[in-house]
Every structure is written in structure tokens, then in C-alpha cells.
Amino acid sequence: MERKLATVLFADLVGSTQLLDGQDPEITRRRVTSFFDGVQRCIETHGGTVEKFAGDAVMAAFGIPIAHEDDADRAVRAGLGILDHVSDLGLEARVGIEAGEVVVGNVGAPSFMSYTIIGDPVNVAARLMQRAEPNEILVGPRASLSLHGVLGGAMPLNRRAVKLKGKAELVEVVTLKVAPA
Numbered sequence: 001m002e003r004k005l006a007t008v009l010f011a012d013l014v015g016s017t018q019l020l021d022g023q024d025p026e027i028t029r030r031r032v033t034s035f036f037d038g039v040q041r042c043i044e045t046h047g048g049t050v051e052k053f054a055g056d057a058v059m060a061a062f063g064i065p066i067a068h069e070d071d072a073d074r075a076v077r078a079g080l081g082i083l084d085h086v087s088d089l090g091l092e093a094r095v096g097i098e099a100g101e102v103v104v105g106n107v108g109a110p111s112f113m114s115y116t117i118i119g120d121p122v123n124v125a126a127r128l129m130q131r132a133e134p135n136e137i138l139v140g141p142r143a144s145l146s147l148h149g150v151l152g153g154a155m156p157l158n159r160r161a162v163k164l165k166g167k168a169e170l171v172e173v174v175t176l177k178v179a180p181a
């Protein structure tokens with residue numbers, strides 16, 4: 001196990017249950033595969049690594065295995081790219097991003113061993129994704145420290161406090177809302 005600073009991004013397809021309802025499974029598979037392929041491209045283009053696909057959600061890390069001084073910026077750019085991509089598919093997504101210290105390495109018995117990332121940024125990013133509205137990115141307090149660099153002042157930073165499951169106090173987040181195309 002190793003300690004690292006990382007930025008974690010979770011992205012989730014909005015309305016996937018309705019997407020599956022009554023639709024031919026092969027058509028649904030093509031649309032969901034297009035979603036995952038595009039999300040992976042957005043993440044990798046900005047230097048991130050897809051850690052896992054789970055249902056209709058994606059978890060990615062920036063700073064693992066290779067750290068950059070602007071990993072939070074890279075994650076936000078990837079999140080904006082993801083929202084653009086899903087809009088092109090006629091779908092919607094929500095994204096949560098947070099940065100901080102994590103522990104990375106293999107866990108589990110040798111026959112079931114898997115690589116994993118554990119730490120508060122993982123939990124906070126997942127909770128932020130759950131709280132985000134469609135076509136919205138919620139950026140946690142640690143990751144939001146460098147947003148002016150990534151946005152170049154082109155987008156106003158809207159802040160609000162949100163209650164996250166498992167957190168005793170409200171968490172201040174930056175919201176980036178993207179209008180659907």
C-alpha cells in the first residue's frame with residue numbers, strides 16, 4: 001500500500017433505468033458502450049486513469065499512477081468533456097470530483113486480489129456525484145482550489161454548501177452547470 005495525493009472523479013449516466021426500459025438490449029448496449037468509450041477518452045485525454053466501471057458509473061483517478069501538479073484541473077476538464085460527450089449522445093450525466101490523500105494498492109485474498117484506491121476523496125467524489133443535478137459537476141473543497149486556472153475566469157464559480165451522507169458538517173462545493181446542446 002502506498003499514500004498518494006490524487007483527484008478522484010465519478011461520472012454517472014442519468015436516467016439509465018428509463019434508457020433500459022422497453023428498449024432492445026443490443027441498442028441499449030451500443031448506447032451505453034458509446035457512453036463508456038467517450039468517458040474513457042475524456043479521462044485519458046486529460047491524463048487520468050479509469051479505475052472501474054460499475055453499472056452506469058465510472059470512477060477515475062488523476063495523479064495515479066503519474067502525478068501532475070494540475071491533476072484537479074485535469075479532472076475538471078475531463079468532467080466538462082464528459083458532459084459534452086453525453087450531450088452529443090442525447091443523454092445526460094452528473095459528475096463529482098474531489099482531491100486529497102488516498103491509499104492505493106492491492107487488497108483482498110490472493111485469489112480475489114484487486115487494485116484499489118481508498119480515502120476520503122473517493123467517498124466525497126461519489127457522494128458529490130449523487131448530489132449533482134443532470135449536466136452538473138460538483139467539485140469538492142480540495143479540488144476546487146485551482147478552478148480559476150482551468151476555467152480561465154470564463155465561467156462564474158457558483159458555490160453552495162451541501163449535506164453529504166456520512167459527513168457531520170456541510171461541505172462547500174463549486175457547481176459547474178453545463179446547458180444541454
